[in-house]
Amino acid sequence: MEQSLYNKLGGEEAISKVVDYFYSELVLKDDTVKHFFENTDMEKQRQHQTKFISFALGGPNQYSGQSMAKAHEGMNLQPEHFNAIAQHLHDALAHFGIAEADIDKALSKVASLKDDILYQ
Numbered sequence: 001m002e003q004s005l006y007n008k009l010g011g012e013e014a015i016s017k018v019v020d021y022f023y024s025e026l027v028l029k030d031d032t033v034k035h036f037f038e039n040t041d042m043e044k045q046r047q048h049q050t051k052f053i054s055f056a057l058g059g060p061n062q063y064s065g066q067s068m069a070k071a072h073e074g075m076n077l078q079p080e081h082f083n084a085i086a087q088h089l090h091d092a093l094a095h096f097g098i099a100e101a102d103i104d105k106a107l108s109k110v111a112s113l114k115d116d117i118l119y120q
Contacts, residue, residue, distance in 0.1 A: 004058025005105055009098060012059060016050045022092035023049075032084045036075060056109045068116035077118050086110055 009015060023046060028034050037045070051063040065071060086107055093103045 005102055006054055006057040006059030008102060009057065009093075012050060012054050014096070015054050015057070015059075016046070018092045018096055019046050019050045019053065021095055022088055025095075026088035026091055027085065030084060030088065033081055033088075036077075036081070053106075057106055068113050069120055072117045072120040075120060077120065079118065082114060082118055 006012075006015070009018075023037075023042060028037060028042075048063070048065045052065065055061045055063045089110060090103055090107060093106060094100075098106075
């Protein structure tokens with residue numbers, strides 16, 4: 001049986017570090033997307049994102065947040081916003097030495113949610 005990406009990457013603790021870097025060093029410094037987080041409790045956001053990404057990568061389902069469509073309702077996210085976030089996730093994973101093949105697997109899981117995120 002193939003090891004899940006969640007375990008391969010180091011579990012929730014490692015994913016939490018990726019998420020922290022993702023927001024603090026990339027997303028919140030990007031004029032394309034940072035305004036979406038102006039009124040967001042970032043500690044809560046980081047916790048939700050860590051649990052969500054952990055589950056998306058084959059870890060335990062501890063995500064108890066809203067559906068993707070509900071969480072992005074009223075934001076009217078466009079492809080350029082989605083692509084910026086996906087690129088930041090790529091860069092955050094690469095920053096922590098994750099292999100490109102594993103990053104591609106992770107991003108393909110994220111891409112599968114695109115229809116629930118865009119134009120909501």
